[in-house]
Amino acid sequence: xxxxxxxxxxxxxxxxxxxxxxxxxxxxxxxxxxxxxxxxxxxxxxxxxxxxxxxxxxxxxxxxxxxxxxxxxxxxxxxxxxxxxxxxxxxxxxxxxxxxxxxxxxxxxxxxxxxxxxxxxxxxxxxxxxxxxxxxxxxxxxxxxxxxxxxxxxxxxxxxxxxxxxxxxxxxxxxxxxxxxxxxxxxxxxxxxxxxxxxxxxxxxxxxxxxxxxxxxxxxxxxxxxxxxxxxxxxxxxxxxxxxxxxxxxxxxxxxxxxxxxxxxxxxxxxxxxxxxxxxxxxxxxxxxxxxxxxxxxxxxxxxxxxxxxxxxxxxxxxxxxxxxxxxxxxxxxxxxxxxxxxxxxxxxxxxxx
Numbered sequence: 001x002x003x004x005x006x007x008x009x010x011x012x013x014x015x016x017x018x019x020x021x022x023x024x025x026x027x028x029x030x031x032x033x034x035x036x037x038x039x040x041x042x043x044x045x046x047x048x049x050x051x052x053x054x055x056x057x058x059x060x061x062x063x064x065x066x067x068x069x070x071x072x073x074x075x076x077x078x079x080x081x082x083x084x085x086x087x088x089x090x091x092x093x094x095x096x097x098x099x100x101x102x103x104x105x106x107x108x109x110x111x112x113x114x115x116x117x118x119x120x121x122x123x124x125x126x127x128x129x130x131x132x133x134x135x136x137x138x139x140x141x142x143x144x145x146x147x148x149x150x151x152x153x154x155x156x157x158x159x160x161x162x163x164x165x166x167x168x169x170x171x172x173x174x175x176x177x178x179x180x181x182x183x184x185x186x187x188x189x190x191x192x193x194x195x196x197x198x199x200x201x202x203x204x205x206x207x208x209x210x211x212x213x214x215x216x217x218x219x220x221x222x223x224x225x226x227x228x229x230x231x232x233x234x235x236x237x238x239x240x241x242x243x244x245x246x247x248x249x250x251x252x253x254x255x256x257x258x259x260x261x262x263x264x265x266x267x268x269x270x271x272x273x274x275x276x277x278x279x280x281x282x283x284x285x286x287x288x289x290x291x292x293x294x295x296x297x298x299x300x301x302x303x304x305x306x307x308x309x310x311x312x313x314x315x316x317x318x319x320x321x322x323x324x325x326x327x328x329x330x331x332x333x334x335x336x337x338x339x340x341x342x343x344x345x346x347x348x349x350x351x352x353x354x
Contacts, residue, residue, distance in 0.1 A: 004091055004105075009189055011104030011139035016209060017192045018135050022199030024192040026211035044068075044123045045107060049089040059312045064123045066312075067161035070326075071168045072119055075157055076110065084112035092143035102189060104140045114152040118144050122160035126207075130169040131158045137171075138181045145178045154178065203245035213253050221246040241350070311337075 009017065009024060016023050044061045046052040048069065054062050076082045091105045108119040118140050122128050131137055137156040145151055155172045173181065191197060201217040212218050221243035228240070236244075261268040283289055290303050315333050319325065324332055 005103055006100065008100055009102040009192070011102065011136045011143065013208075014102075014139045014185060014188065015129070015135040016205045017188050019202055020200045020205040020209075020217075021188070021192040021194070021197040023205060023209050023211060025195065025197060026199065026215060027209065030210040032210070045089070045121060048107065048121060051089075059310055061123070063312045064161050066315075067167075068121050068123070068159050070330075071159045071161065072108065072157075073326075075117065075119070075159075075168065075170065079115075079117060079155060081110050081112050081115070081117055084110035084115075084117070086110050092140075092147050094143055094146050101186070102139065102143075104136070104143045106140045106144065109144055111148055111151075114150060116144055116148060116151050116154045118154060118156045120156075120158055122158060123162065125162045127160060127163040127166070128158060130166055130171075131156050132169065132171040134158055138173075139185055141173050141178055142182050142185060145182075201246050203242055203249065206246050206249055212250055213257060218246055218250050222250065 007028075013023075013027075043052055043057060044065050047054055047057055047061075047065050054065060057065060073082075076084070087106075087109045089105060089107065090109070091103050093103045094101045106118050107121045108117075110117040110119075118137065120134075120137055120140065128134065134156070137158065141154045141156050144154055152175055153172060155170055157168060157170045159168050161167050199215065199217045201215065201221055206212050206215070206218050209215070209218075224243050225240070225247055233240070258269060258272065259274065262272065262274045266273060286307060290298075290300070293303055311333070314336075315329065318332050318336065319329055322329070322332060
């Protein structure tokens with residue numbers, strides 16, 4: 001697969017470089033390794049870019065894409081940019097005297113007059129920094145300014161529909177803000193290119209770093225945790241919790257590598273094998289099941305009590321029957337669901353304070 005980043009830094013890893021300058025050299029030459037979550041994100045982004053039809057998506061991804069579209073439309077309306085020229089999934093470059101410095105691929109850029117809107121979708125369940133403090137968006141704002149050199153104001157937006165709160169956050173850059181971001185980013189890149197650029201392990205920096213399995217700084221988190229195993233504190237320190245997050249991420253990556261090795265060669269790791277996964281049976285023809293169940297006396301009401309209704313598919317069915325769209329379709333769905341649903345919440349998760 002061709003690397004359209006040409007081996008150079010991109011806006012998407014500037015957040016990590018801001019924390020761990022040494023990760024640039026550590027990752028050099030290592031291949032990208034997509035996982036199930038990233039593949040779902042890729043197809044979701046492709047749908048949002050108009051390259052894949054929403055019917056080709058699984059239910060969860062389709063729901064996320066629909067919410068992204070709704071939030072984006074709302075932002076465009078609020079900024080009075082509904083009719084602005086739009087560019088999707090195009091890679092922008094910053095060059096200085098003919099030398100490429102870094103690049104970025106905004107999910108959507110809308111340009112109208114001297115204003116621009118830069119949108120980045122986050123379709124995964126992990127919440128990211130808000131637009132005001134998001135380094136990736138800051139870099140994208142610089143790249144868009146470099147591309148359209150007549151701009152005087154750039155609004156950046158993070159859209160993350162699966163986040164518990166702040167599903168859409170915005171911030172606006174004026175010209176002075178953009179130049180400040182420009183110099184900040186060039187300083188980070190200059191320091192990261194040094195051969196002895198320091199590494200600094202943290203949950204955020206290590207989360208998507210390809211060098212994580214072999215990084216001494218990341219591995220030290222495990223040894224530091226092991227050192228306190230015999231005397232675990234009743235109230236763990238923030239530093240210890242940070243190391244736990246790094247260790248969990250590192251352990252997962254090591255186990256993923258082991259699975260891949262054993263898939264290629266069952267004898268790759270002495271004493272270990274891949275245990276077959278449990279079988280699951282999915283009902284693909286509920287109508288056929290109902291017809292057979294009716295023979296033994298199960299009526300429609302009884303049958304529906306053991307069925308799960310998929311909201312995304314129900315919404316598509318309502319759309320087909322009523323030809324409603326947008327807010328009108330959402331209202332119709334809400335009306336049908338009213339009084340027939342219940343909300344539950346998972347147990348609280350451990351997270352850093354903002």
